[in-house]
Amino acid sequence: MTRTATTIDTYRLTPRVTGFRLRVPGEEFAFDPGQHTTVRFEAGGTEVVRPYSPTTLPGTDEFALAIKRYDDGLASSYMHTRSPGDEVEIGEFEGNLALENPDRDIALLASGTGLTPLLSILRQYARIGNGDAHLVFGERTADSIFHRSTLDELAAMDDSVAVTYTLSDPEWSWLGRVGYVQEHLEDLFDEFETRDFYVCGVPGMVVETTDRLRELGAPEERIHSEGWESDAVDEED
Known part of the structure; x- marks a missing residue:
């Protein structure tokens, strides 16, 4: 299942890395910290799907991404042209990376x-x-x-x-x-x-x-x- 998220804000983190705040009104994201979503769009008639991990915690209708721009990167170039108000299709949250045991160092x-x-x-x-x-x-x-x-x-x-x-x-x-x-x-x-x-x-x-x-x-x-x-x-x- 995909959702349509709205770009709420973009902000420069380094010369090549930009932060993005995305919101799906009415949603309460319940991913495990460490998991990733996917950004989905069409380029040249082909669907492009790329994984990105939130840097923020779940529990609200927003999450943040930090995406590095690569000169030959379709998805990073696409995201780096997003502005507040632009919509972005995102996929389900998934992945194996998550906190195993909070009682261990x-x-x-x-x-x-x-x-x-x-x-x-x-x-x-x-x-x-x-x-x-x-x-x-x-x-x-x-x-x-x-x-x-x-x-x-x-x-x-x-x-x-x-x-x-x-x-x-x-x-x-x-x-x-x-x-x-x-x-x-x-x-x-x-x-x-x-x-x-x-x-x-x-x-x-x-x-x-x-x-x-x-x-x-x-x-x-x-x-x-x-x-x-x-x-x-x-x-x-």
Whole structure:
């Protein structure tokens, strides 16, 4: 089933990432934080369907997306031309990524727009979690970090929430961590057997990060991702 959502607002998050507030009047969204919807439209007589994860929590008639524009991306280019008042067809909410147990400590490992479902899970954990949550967010440069003020505020307001940034191509003035998320796991965490790990990013990052977590002793049942990333990396090979 699809719904017609109205674009309520758009706002720039980084030079290439735009936020969108979408509303379906009379709806009360009941997705699990971490799940995705789909944006659907026609291009050249063909239906285009692309998944996007809300960064917000369910329970109202609105949700927010953060979408990075790619020069050759049909869906991202389409969304980046939406203005307040424009309608967008969206699909059902679905997906395997969701908070498993709010009573366990969690690590959220994100790169790029893989942050979007993990931000929703982090918001949920800040409300109902009974342990510690540590988000590690990898980007290329400092100006690519989107929702930074939101993340910093979540960490500042809740002692159980920590946020770490790491850049793969930092400017000379960057004083934080350098490199990829998967390169910092051993430095940032000293307990891999009992913590739940949630991983989202480009397929290569997800595969490398989950492999490294296994090497460090994380049980398979404590590593959570969408689950299709290995096939995507195999196809590229």
